[in-house]
Amino acid sequence: MLYIVGLGPGSQQLMTQEAIKTIKKVDTIVGYITYIHLVEDMIKGKKIVTTGMRGEIERSKKAIEIAATGKDVAIISSGDAGIYGMAGLVLEMAAKEDKHVDIKVIPGVTASIAAAAALGAPLMNDFCHISLSDLMTPWDVIKERVDAAAKADFVICLYNPRSKGRPNNLHEALDIILKYKSPDTVVGIGKDVARKREIDKITTIKDLDETEINMTTIVIVGNKNTYVADDRMITPRGYTL
């Protein structure tokens, strides 16, 4: 059996019971080394298969091969495995292979949900996820999506917001958002959420310091009604108070 397991954003407190149970019961764990470290204390004595960053295809192939031999194997992903994680790739590869492997996807707490809870309640109305990584999606397509989301006044959760390789993507995305939203729109920043160096910050589009944003950060841009009260970022659901 092949389990595709979302580990949550970092701390074991935010792993689901099912994810913990699965990690403990399987014979083999396949994952990127950083994620293996997150569950180190649960996997003593198990076979560990790891590859470096960008080794997703190799990891998926190995996990499918091991599962096809009859072993129980878990391929691990941060957050939720089905949100910019390993689930889609593993399912696509398995569908193309001749070997029959039973697969179960186990959900995890994705970065936006964990950051939202740390910041307050910014996702109380319609929201969307957009990844600013143009490694696999063309930048023009991403820009169109940012434009459409901002025009429709969604709360926008920006994954992969800024890296050394693409230092300007966030800036460009915010410029597009500013076509429709005010510079005073509330922005929540969750950096290393549920990890040791966690920093959560509430600011506005105009005051956002892009140099503080890196690849372990999620940026949540509010909608027109999002406001701050008692240091919490709140997007009203619409109740009359």
Ligand SMILES: C[S@@+](CC[C@H](N)C(=O)[O-])C[C@H]1O[C@@H](n2cnc3c(N)ncnc32)[C@H](O)[C@@H]1O
């Ligand atoms: C390739 S995506 C993986 C998303 C993951 N599958 C999830 O559901 O959270 C990586 C991006 O997720 C966000 N992210 C993942 N873990 C995070 C954390 N603990 N704190 C803040 N952002 C995080 C960042 O935007 C990062 O660039």
